[in-house]
Amino acid sequence: MRLLFAIIIVVCPVLAAACAMPAQQTSTPAPKKIRLAVATFSHETCTFCPEPTGIAEWEFYGPPVRGDQVLKQNGYIRGFVDAAREYDNVELVGLLSPRDAKGGSSGSWVTEEAFDKYSNGIASDLKQAGPVDGIYLALHGAMAVTGVPKPEAELVRRVRKVAGKTPIFVTLDLHANEDRELSDVADAVFIIKRYPHYDAALQGERAARIMLRTIKGTYTPTMATRKPGVLTPSVFQGTGTSPSMEIMERARIWEERTKDAYVSVAYGFAYADVPDVGATVMVVTNKDPKLAERIADDMSGFIWKKREAFAGTTLPKTKEGVTKAIAEARAGHTPVVVADQSDRTGNSTWILAELVRQGAKNFCVTTISDEKAIAEIAAKAKVGDRIVVDVGGWAEELAGKPVKIDGTVEFLGPYQQFKTVAVLLFGDNNRVILTPDLDQVTDPGIFSALHIDLAKLDIIMLKSRVHFWRGFVEDGLAKAVVVIDAPGLGPADVTTIPYKNVPRDIYPLKR
Numbered sequence: 001m002r003l004l005f006a007i008i009i010v011v012c013p014v015l016a017a018a019c020a021m022p023a024q025q026t027s028t029p030a031p032k033k034i035r036l037a038v039a040t041f042s043h044e045t046c047t048f049c050p051e052p053t054g055i056a057e058w059e060f061y062g063p064p065v066r067g068d069q070v071l072k073q074n075g076y077i078r079g080f081v082d083a084a085r086e087y088d089n090v091e092l093v094g095l096l097s098p099r100d101a102k103g104g105s106s107g108s109w110v111t112e113e114a115f116d117k118y119s120n121g122i123a124s125d126l127k128q129a130g131p132v133d134g135i136y137l138a139l140h141g142a143m144a145v146t147g148v149p150k151p152e153a154e155l156v157r158r159v160r161k162v163a164g165k166t167p168i169f170v171t172l173d174l175h176a177n178e179d180r181e182l183s184d185v186a187d188a189v190f191i192i193k194r195y196p197h198y199d200a201a202l203q204g205e206r207a208a209r210i211m212l213r214t215i216k217g218t219y220t221p222t223m224a225t226r227k228p229g230v231l232t233p234s235v236f237q238g239t240g241t242s243p244s245m246e247i248m249e250r251a252r253i254w255e256e257r258t259k260d261a262y263v264s265v266a267y268g269f270a271y272a273d274v275p276d277v278g279a280t281v282m283v284v285t286n287k288d289p290k291l292a293e294r295i296a297d298d299m300s301g302f303i304w305k306k307r308e309a310f311a312g313t314t315l316p317k318t319k320e321g322v323t324k325a326i327a328e329a330r331a332g333h334t335p336v337v338v339a340d341q342s343d344r345t346g347n348s349t350w351i352l353a354e355l356v357r358q359g360a361k362n363f364c365v366t367t368i369s370d371e372k373a374i375a376e377i378a379a380k381a382k383v384g385d386r387i388v389v390d391v392g393g394w395a396e397e398l399a400g401k402p403v404k405i406d407g408t409v410e411f412l413g414p415y416q417q418f419k420t421v422a423v424l425l426f427g428d429n430n431r432v433i434l435t436p437d438l439d440q441v442t443d444p445g446i447f448s449a450l451h452i453d454l455a456k457l458d459i460i461m462l463k464s465r466v467h468f469w470r471g472f473v474e475d476g477l478a479k480a481v482v483v484i485d486a487p488g489l490g491p492a493d494v495t496t497i498p499y500k501n502v503p504r505d506i507y508p509l510k511r
Contacts, residue, residue: 032089033089034089034090035129035130036084036090036134036211037129037132037135038070038092038138039095039097039122039137040070040073041097042100042138042140042173043101043110043142044143044269044272045105045107045108045110045269046107046272047271048273049106049108050108051107051108052108052111053108053111054110054113054114055114056102058098058114058118059099061099061100061417062099063099065097065099069094070097071094076138076171076200076207078201079200079205079208080138080208081204081208084208095122096121096125097118105344106345106369109144109145110144112145112146115143115145119158123158126162134211134215135166136169136170136171136211137169138204139172140173140176141172141173141175141266142269142272144272144273149274150178150182152170153184167188168186169190169207169210169211170186170190170207171189171203172264172266174191174197174267175269176268176280177268177269177272177277177278178266178280178282179225179276182225183223183225183282187214188211188214188221189223189264190203190206190210190262191203193251193265195237195267196470197467206262210262219286220287221286222287222288223282224281224282224283224289224293224295224296225296226296226297227278227281228281228303228304228307229278229279229503229506229507230304230310230507231268231270231279231311231509232267232268232270232310233491233493234341235312235315235341235466235483235492236313236492237267238466242309244267247303250299251263254295259286260286260288261283261286261288261292263299264281264282264283265282266280270490270497273501274501275503277502278506281303282296283295304507311494312492314485315483316482316483316485318351318484318486321338321482322351323358325480326358328479328480329458329459332479333480334480335459335479336478336479336480336481336482337462337468337472337482338461338484339462339468340486341485341490341492342487342488343399343489343490344488345395347369347370347395347396347399347438348368348393348400349393349401349402350488351461352403352461353400355430356427360458362428362456362459363431363457364432364447364461365431365461366446366460366461366462367432367446368432368433368435369434369437369438369439370394370434370436371436373390374422374436376389377412377422378422381409381412384409387407387408388404388406389404391403391432396489398489405424406426407426407427408425410450411450415446415449421434421435421450423450433446438463440462440463440467441462441463441468442468443471444477465483465490495508
């Protein structure tokens with residue numbers, strides 16, 4: 001008993017001293033930062049348009065951007081950035097990215113010089129950025145480059161040489177022309193499902209989340225790609241009507257009922273004379289190649305089954321379409337929206353000339369691309385002055401003839417990205433809006449910006465195929481819609497297009 005008491009006396013002071021000592025600090029290492037590189041190089045190339053897209057066109061609105069200027073862009077990149085920033089310890093690096101090219105999709109073949117400058121610039125910036133954990137490329141998919149048959153795949157190959165095994169994720173527009181060459185070099189591809197394009201940011205978010213899962217080891221992307229062999233004009237690809245609606249709904253059903261499967265369909269861009277033109281199916285699964293193949297086969301077969309309806313029906317030509325629009329206006333179904341679906345340069349005058357010939361009133365042509373006419377107006381007149389000027393009909397053979405407008409300058413000044421636009425008032429409350437380049441108007445905001453009373457317009461003519469539905473139809477503005485297949489570089493019947501490079505067994509070129 002005495003021994004136990006002695007031990008307690010000896011040990012207790014030791015324990016007390018130990019308790020009094022400060023606890024040892026154990027440092028937890030900071031989590032490793034995940035670095036993601038981001039770039040965009042996007043163009044929808046109408047190879048039948050007259051003007052090539054070179055460095056001057058790419059830098060018309062300014063030099064390429066880097067860093068935060070890349071990360072502040074809307075659409076796909078905004079979605080990617082917003083999703084990535086929801087996670088801790090993610091650093092985003094903006095690589096060289098050219099701005100939108102002058103004229104957009106009215107530009108013809110991208111020069112090899114321009115392609116090399118920007119694709120090599122992206123790769124060079126990646127090398128200088130140091131090690132990254134993932135690379136995101138926001139592309140379009142319908143770029144056509146002189147001497148480079150499949151430019152998006154080639155861009156990814158150049159990035160891959162620098163990146164090694166680092167995951168490369170790509171997002172594409174619904175009008176992409178792609179094939180296995182892209183999916184063989186990219187780890188994952190995601191394509192928007194809506195036309196008009198509402199889900200660009202959503203696909204950017206998807207790319208960010210799956211990329212981070214891939215980096216953390218919870219997702220191993222496996223891809224399957226199919227080319228159904230179907231070529232369709234843009235005007236019949238709107239996802240508000242079938243069979244386009246059915247195709248995209250089938251893709252969503254696969255995604256909803258299949259864990260970790262992402263099913264993308266690009267309808268293709270018929271106005272690019274390239275070897276991978278037409279519809280493409282790309283499926284991403286989590287380390288399940290058999291599932292990816294099964295879904296890709298199903299989607300490709302479904303598109304082939306719908307090929308006849310998807311290739312489209314006959315649209316009214318110019319005279320017939322204008323007659324129908326005037327009849328709708330006289331019946332009180334105003335405003336009537338008339339869409340010139342075939343004009344790729346924005347310079348066509350066929351529908352304007354026919355509206356004048358048939359005596360239409362209270363119409364506005366929105367817009368005609370004519371930098372020369374704007375310069376002439378600016379040199380000779382000011383707002384309120386009367387002027388006689390020829391507008392449109394000069395860009396290419398199928399644009400029609402210039403139309404002589406004898407009217408009043410109602411507006412002359414800057415609008416959005418354009419330094420100068422002009423509005424001419426003529427005839428019986430008729431207007432034509434002139435812009436320096438193609439401007440596909442997709443919402444009615446242009447009218448208030450240019451001080452035009454929308455309520456006094458009976459007919460609104462737009463240079464658009466489907467995107468106008470977003471602001472003019474789905475919002476309930478248009479009381480009638482007439483889509484016209486006027487002469488132009490974007491005909492609704494793709495069998496009339498003088499292709500040289502596309503597969504000849506693609507439907508409907510070979511029935």
